[in-house]
Amino acid sequence: MPELPKAYDASLVEEKIYAEWEASGVFNPDKLPERNQAGEPYCIMMPPPNRTGTLHMGHAMGMAIQDLLIRFERMRGKKALWVPGTDHAAIATQVKVEQLLIKEGMKDPRKELGREKFLARVVQFADESRDTIVNQTRKMGSSCDWSREAYTFDETRNRAVYRLFKMMHEDGLIERGYRIVNWDPQFKTTLSDDEVQTKEVTTKLVTFTYDKEFPIAISTTRPETKFGDTAVAVHPDDARYKAFIGKTFTPTFCGKPLSIKVVADAAVDPKFGTGALGVTPAHSMIDADIATRHGLPTVQVIGPDARMLPDVGPEFAGLTVEETRAKLIERLERDGLVTSIEDVQQNLPIAERGGAPVEQLPMEQWFVRVNKPFTLRQDTLRDPKAPLWKKLIGLDRGWKKGDQVTLKQLMRFAVESGQTRIVPESFTKIYFNWIDNLRDWCISRQIWFGHRVPVWYRSTSPQPSPSKGEGVEMVVSDVSPGEGWEQDPDTLDTWFSSGSWTFSALGWPPYAEASGGKPDEDAWAKHRAYHPTSVLETGKDILFFWIARMVLMSTYALGEVPFKDAYLHGLVRDEQGRKMSKSLGNILDPLELIPKYGTDAVRLSLLIGNTPGQDTRLSEQKIEGYRNFTNKLWNISRFILTMTETSRHPEERSDEGSHLAARSEILRSAQNDNGGTLADRWILSRLSEVVASVTKKLETYQFSAAGEELRDFTWNDLADWYLEIAKVEKGKSEILKTVLQTVLKLWHPFMPFVTEYVWGIAGFDGKLIVAEWPTSPPTPLLRNERGEFDRLRTLVVDMRRLRAEQGVEAAKQVEFSIAGDQSLLKLVEENRAWIERLSNSTCATGSAIPEGWVVTPSGTATVGLNLAGAVDLEKEKAKLGKELEQLKKYVASTEGKLSNQEFTTKAPVHVINDMKAKLEEAKIKIETLEKRQKSL
């Protein structure tokens, strides 16, 4: 064995170890040992990071959690597959590249380069990002199968997108429609509802009439849209306006003649403003609904560039909405039409990327209809493995082939039936709320980077009218149908492709269309067993964007849920709880922290100390703490390995012969026979307890609790007690090795590098990553060793405390004379060697010491110490008094409880037994403390 350095240096070993793992093939389930091949499939799809640059702490956390899960399940013998990948992220990537090009000096990159050249730049950038991301993923120690790396914009995924589009179009779920959409004037594209965010601003709420003759005043924060008004809506019961309902007026609004019908609609709040609402069907989704109900016409007055259209008259045409608004308010005031102007707080819709105010415009776009019933192509959401209770109440079945359902129903039932479980459960409610309010999903985008809408048009008349579908022939195809056909210029929302990720990344669809693409029949068939995937781990902020859409796509296309569990982690915030952002300069970069503290430390800091769905604060100090723990584990290993190497350890060498022969005998007897020492039996029983508990916790996504328990065991029980005892009691090589092996295995999913490194140095059998998870406890609990050991441990802590007291600490040597019950004295005698060592004292038992259980040895000058004389009497008395008071209070209350018949009959037996035992101990303690008090 080489000389092992005192401190573990992660930066020297991590890269090498990762390369070894890759070379060994264990990341690929097809190359796993037989045990795994025969095991249950276990699959995680990595949420594909956007190809927009680099990974951040959120990604790091996701990878740490997923790697923990996949390593845990792989070690337990499952056929574990973790598929890595990246997302082309359509708009995000295009915007990013545009910004870069503008920085480089271009004014309008798309115009200057043209579609083809511009796209080439985006692709180049995306490819570079991919390399960076892959490199970072490796640095995190992720044990994903790189041979299966997928991309949302590669050939297989393109096929999936096309197939889904085609299927949904055939089923009438994808339709072209002229509707109001969210429009981003900055990037000139539509946005889905989820890509729109809000910003609180103060604006002017203007109350006015269209002209002097118009009898009803209306309020608005956006006067410029009023050019498009076609009605005024009032509440049906509003007495003020009842007389006008049904009448049509023709006011002239700042130079533009309008036709305004007064309609009654219950959606109008009579208490807001004047109780009358100017209806603008073209520029408000709410108003459009009202317009539909009353058959009102739609008049568009704002164009895609957020400027006024010519219809509004020469005074305003071509002005931006902001300019128009200011000018209009001025004009209305001048004309004396304004009743009031007040400042109000308003949530302005803005674009997620770029932050420009979003306009609502009527446009011809492609939509996924979520509320439209369609005919199922296959049995859907039927769960053959459902437990009996679910079968009894019908939660095991969804629908049969041929049934009529809506996408919304599928999305709801997937979670409602428990076929997909959301962790933490509280997010289920949010999911349902979102589903229930879901509107049709606008999937076409006017950006260049992304999957082109696979639809082709050809004119069949000299004056085609595409918006009405007249004079135009349309066909869905992924390749050109021939001469004279033109493809739809739009691309698809990026979530349309990532929605199919769980199965497209596994090779779906099963075969290529005759029209193109390589036949790849085997890929999906080969991976079929991995779907539904086991767990989807991602940030909680992405629940709606992504999780819901994956449920939609998977239930629709395959008739099954995309994953059994969805685990949501919270945001990683800085130590003050702020969001990490470039402008605040508070970003912690995993790539900077890893070389400094090691990947294992970074991973631990993300895994321990937080709960699912809850935001977590991260600081360098925290990571440093886990770096320290990594080093502790290293030194524990180093100590054990050195100790068990007989040729190296001087103390062990002295009794080498007998020791070697007795090795396995000792271990066996400690495990089966109540042989070995008390400490041996204690550590083995603790270990078995920890194995069971950590396994259970990892199975239920309690990573933090599992890690904490392991850390406590490793640091407190193993290092601080058992290893110290092992310095005194000899012949523990086999037990130490067993304990070390088990501890390394348990830690491996959390901190793969240091555990692998130690495993390699120790020369333990096989590769760690495929080592079996320690499922069977190393020893049964046959005797009360836990309780006995704990009594001695408490004793030693007491001795240390007294040892550290003022006056005593000055002595060169301290001797304790211990009195107590016979069983304790016997235990002390049996374990005297390590008790004396760990308390740094000598101790005697059985001698008659009247004052209590701690005295000085007679006051002789050599080593003795008169404890009573050295201690601050008043302070000591006060302390004792306080302790006694507390104990007596406890005893009184406990006795009270135990004498309460209601309590003893209703409380569980183990609680009562525990209380009784604790009570006896407290009584003994009171006795000894009282003796001591008398002696003072």
Place this chain on the structure above:
RNA sequence: GGACGUUUAGCUCAGUUGGUUAGAGCGCACCGUUCACAUCGGUGAGGUCGCAGGUUCGAAUCCUGCAACGUCCACCA
């Protein structure tokens, strides 16, 4: 406006179906480096579990109300 979450030690957070005298890490105070580790060891201080009621033999945990902070959704035009 609706929904959800959070409130426990100086700080960051655990606390799984109600059950012993509520825990951990960090920080702090004091002591300690010859034999794995100062990225260390030992000892200790520190909490009426946000507030007010209720249910119960028993509440940090369940119920009701309130407060503060946070997140999401919908928006009042």
